[in-house]
Amino acid sequence: MRAVRCIRIPDRGEEPLFGMIMEILLKTRVKLGLPSDAGGTEEAVNTYLGGLMTAYLDPAHWQAVRRVVTPYEVELFEAIERCGEEVQAYRIYKANADDLLMQLGIFNRSQRLPFAGLQRIRHYYRFAAECQRRIYRRPTAISDVQERISRGPERYLGLLSELRGRYLRLADPVDPAGFEQFGEALRDYERELPLKAKQDQLLDAYLNWRKAPWEGGRRQRLDRLVRELQALDPVFHPEFFLDREAA
16 A cells, blocks of 8 residues: 655745736636625635645645545545644645645546545545644634635535636646646736736727717827737737727
């Protein structure tokens, strides 16, 4: 039987990437009609999921996680017993819960969620939350998030699955040991962000100009945004915005 080591899972922060992931998480929530509660646990869940997705793009994180992740519950509970420490037990439960969430939400294209996988997510996050509370002798923000996920993993798996298809365009199963396609999909989306933002600015400027073409500066702003969008997008045709006169 393969041994599961008790190790510390490293953290790595990448703010630009994390910010982009948070943006597409929030956009996906809007598409699904799952708004975040301002200042509440759902906002903390967003941060947790964003941090998790960012971490999974770090090869060092994956190399650490794969040592403690196991598909066998017997191995996991044996590893917990061998550790004998609450902090190590927490890390093992968390690593396995997080990995199941990523595998079923991001790396699995099936529309059906396996019952056993859902049950393991529920149990591991609940156990992790209990460990957190015992370690700090009180509820923590992390334990609240893990408890929240444990009570309804389908909600968050659906969120990740929608994000996967809508923004990452991952149509085929992804090998979790590589992550090249996952990372490339995020980089593609990152490259598209300036273009999409400029397109939105141009449309807003055009609508404002149409409403009140006589107001100073609106035509100049529209012309400037047309030139900026041309620089970003060689196939953009500006004739619609340059030649039309206000009705």
